Amino acid sequence: MSNPFKFLWDKFYTMFLWSSGADLEVLDQVPMEKNKFYGIGGTIVFTALMATFAGGYAFYTAFDDVYPSIFFGFFWGALIFNLDRYIVSSFGVGDGKKTISGQEMIEAAPRLMMAIILGLVISTPLELKLFESEINAEIKRLNDLTTQESEFNYTAQADSLAITFIKENQSIEEGIDLRRQELEVLRLKRNDAYDKYMCELNGTCGTGRPGEGPVFREAKENYINLNEEFKNMEASYGQLNEQDLQGIREKEGRINNLRDEARQKSASLRTEFESRNGLLARLEALGSLTDKDSSLWAAKWLVTILFVFIEIAPILFKMMTERGPYDDIIDYKKHQVKVRHMLLTSNLNEEVNTDVKINAEKSSQKLEAELLANRELLKTIALAQSEIAAAAIAKWKEGQIQKARDNPDGIITS
Known part of the structure; x- marks a missing residue:
């Protein structure tokens, strides 16, 4: 194998592994798991390529313009690629057994539904291309009849x-x-x-x-x-x-x-x-053909089922895959992240509790200081009131003595 070819092969191999949604650093630790994810990634990439052709053909059929159709085809392929990669990567290894259990089917149902819808969307433009000659003849017949x-x-x-x-x-x-x-x-x-x-x-x-x-x-x-x-x-x-x-x-x-x-x-x-001769006319012609010709109807649905199967194959494959070293490492890393998160949460809770205790102690000390200050203030007020009362009594006493001296008879009479 020549070096340039080996370089390209390594790039494609790495791209397929990345397309599967796998962690490349973890795969480097367990190289025996790479082929499994290489197959999943290859299915996703080739599905995206089919979606690119289907989207470009559908856009060209609708608008009859080459360059916008090429752009839309690549955009549609990238969109389907991203959705497929997310659907597959977000689904775990299931129960780790070769068989598909009912619980796995329940858990995978939303992803399978999305994959089936994508399969139908991708297959329809390609069906129009596969049966193009029959569709053109049917369009002419329907147009002539109308x-x-x-x-x-x-x-x-x-x-x-x-x-x-x-x-x-x-x-x-x-x-x-x-x-x-x-x-x-x-x-x-x-x-x-x-x-x-x-x-x-x-x-x-x-x-x-x-x-x-x-x-x-x-x-x-x-x-x-x-x-x-x-x-x-x-x-x-x-x-x-x-x-x-x-x-x-x-x-x-x-x-x-x-x-x-x-x-x-x-x-x-x-x-x-x-x-x-647009997209809607072709869809109507295809429907008319399948209604009249059972062979064409069967061929059309076989193509549809094929694309749907290709779309859901990576999910089914992951559901039937046994647990391997890659899954153990991923679970270990997830557990590490979870433990770190719990530790951070615990430390944060301790810091918060400490701050609460400190604030409570400060509040208690502040309250005691305020109570002490209030007691001293009350004592000062009480002393001042007693002094004021003593001074008032002394003043009253002096006034009464002076009255007695000035008018002793009046004091006696009163």
């Missing part, structure tokens, strides 16, 4: 209105034809009256006498009346027919506009659905 349904709805709406307009136009055209027939009947009557009128004038029919006689005047008047009626009817019906024809042209224009609008909506919808 587009055809929408086009049918648009066309049906336009055709329904068109049928209504066509029926209205047919009714209008029937009215126009009826007026034309009436006008044609009147025109024929007018022409017939004209022929009789001219024939009577020329003497080729009727009375057989040319010139303007009573019969001629009657035929002429009949012609004039019919001709006037024909002109009036022609003008009136011509105006009505023009209005009806204008209405027909407007309705035909609306029919053409509706059909053009339906074609535009259909084309716009088809363009929209052709570009519908």
Whole structure:
């Protein structure tokens, strides 16, 4: 093994050991335990790599941008790596037996649930990539089906209105034809009256006498009346027919506009659905495929179960691992830390108790000093009061003696 290769191998080996969440200094003391943690760390690292590919692919599918997808892929892989490392490292060796007990399952349940959720999240984008060709075909089928349904709805709406307009136009055209027939009947009557009128004038029919006689005047008047009626009817019906024809042209224009609008909506919808190829569309297509094809459903769930198993494998492995020297050293170090903590707590309690006793003694001494000072003060007050009373009595005595000297009779009388 060449030196550069050995250097890289040592770096990878150390990285895998660190990824397992193990204490590298402790592992150096028990090298026989390294392979166990190397396997755990390798599983965590390769799970993070799969998460990197899955996150990058999912982001690229959603946003169709390469560089942000690469950044997000590495970010997602680092996030999954950190979560996996925490989940595995925070779980101890269990009961130290090769079998998995019910108590171990209860203790590991929250971590197993987190690992299962991570496995599902990681597996979904990779499933989309594995079944990419089938998903693309299903997306096209679903888009075509939705587009055809929408086009049918648009066309049906336009055709329904068109049928209504066509029926209205047919009714209008029937009215126009009826007026034309009436006008044609009147025109024929007018022409017939004209022929009789001219024939009577020329003497080729009727009375057989040319010139303007009573019969001629009657035929002429009949012609004039019919001709006037024909002109009036022609003008009136011509105006009505023009209005009806204008209405027909407007309705035909609306029919053409509706059909053009339906074609535009259909084309716009088809363009929209052709570009519908994002993450949600792929998830919907995958769901549709698994609903229709049991083989694809089984393959999809086998892939999901595989990734979930890879995610929970380190935890199960630690639950089935017997206690080793590494665990004994870790427990010893934890016990040392616990004892140090208890010792520090005990010393702190002793310091606090000593301070309390000192403060209590100081308070007692201070109280005694205050009591002593109060006793001395009371004595001084009592002495002063006695002196004041003696001085007041002496003063009163002097006053009474002086009164007795000044007025002995008054003292005796009183």
